[in-house]
Amino acid sequence: MNDSLSDFLIKSHDSGIHTLARFIARYVSADWERVFEESFASLSQSRGLSDDAAYALYAQLLFAPLNQALERVGFAANPALPGNFSISREWGPEHERQRWLWSKITAPRGEFLGTILVIFYHDHTRLSIPRPPLVLPLQHAGINRIQPAPQAVDEEMLLHI
Numbered sequence: 001m002n003d004s005l006s007d008f009l010i011k012s013h014d015s016g017i018h019t020l021a022r023f024i025a026r027y028v029s030a031d032w033e034r035v036f037e038e039s040f041a042s043l044s045q046s047r048g049l050s051d052d053a054a055y056a057l058y059a060q061l062l063f064a065p066l067n068q069a070l071e072r073v074g075f076a077a078n079p080a081l082p083g084n085f086s087i088s089r090e091w092g093p094e095h096e097r098q099r100w101l102w103s104k105i106t107a108p109r110g111e112f113l114g115t116i117l118v119i120f121y122h123d124h125t126r127l128s129i130p131r132p133p134l135v136l137p138l139q140h141a142g143i144n145r146i147q148p149a150p151q152a153v154d155e156e157m158l159l160h161i
Contacts, residue, residue, distance in 0.1 A: 005069040017105060017114030021137035024066055024081070024116060032132040035062045044127050055099075055122050056085045058129070074108030082118035082133065094124040096131075102138075114139050 003011070005023055012019045039061055043054040063081040070077055083101025090099040099120045105113045119134040 004072075006073050009073070015107065015113075017116070017137040017139065020070075020075070020105060020113070021116055021135050023069075025135040027066055028062065028133050028135055032062060032129065036129050040127070051122075051124060051127060052085065054127060055120070055129075059085070059101075059118075059120060059133075062133075070105075075113075076106040077103040077116070078106065079103055081116060082120060083116075097122050097124055 003023075005020075008023045009015045009019065012022075036058060039058055043058060059082050067077060067080045070081075081103050083103050085099070085101065088099050088101045090097055092098045099122065101118045101120060103116050103118075105116055107113050115138040117136040117138055119136070121131050121133065122129055
């Protein structure tokens with residue numbers, strides 16, 4: 001991460017959910033391929049590790065620095081970013097599955113800021129990440145408002161959530 005989260009928030013003059021999502025998205029966009037390439041050998045050689053478990057491990061590796069950055073400035077993500085794989089929602093074609101994960105974000109003084117939604121693209125035909133995860137801020141806490149469409153989601157549509 002080039003900027004610390006603290007520096008980013010100071011420069012932005014805002015510490016709301018949209019600003020946090022921008023910081024998270026910039027990091028993910030810059031590092032998603034590097035983290036995958038660096039961890040690919042260990043992910044693909046892990047005997048008995050399902051593809052979903054390998055992707056969950058990759059996501060933990062990718063988001064670990066972000067969780068640490070949030071904690072350093074007093075924010076909390078519950079569950080830790082990118083979210084809980086066991087309660088996530090998944091659909092789409094086998095070669096470009098979408099898994100939606102979410103974390104509620106709490107500010108340093110304990111007030112709820114919003115939810116970070118992460119759309120994690122992955123391949124069920126081989127161990128591959130076809131494109132970077134998409135990071136979106138949501139003002140509300142309830143994920144019940146997010147109802148996946150039966151087809152793949154158009155990212156332009158998501159910008160209006």
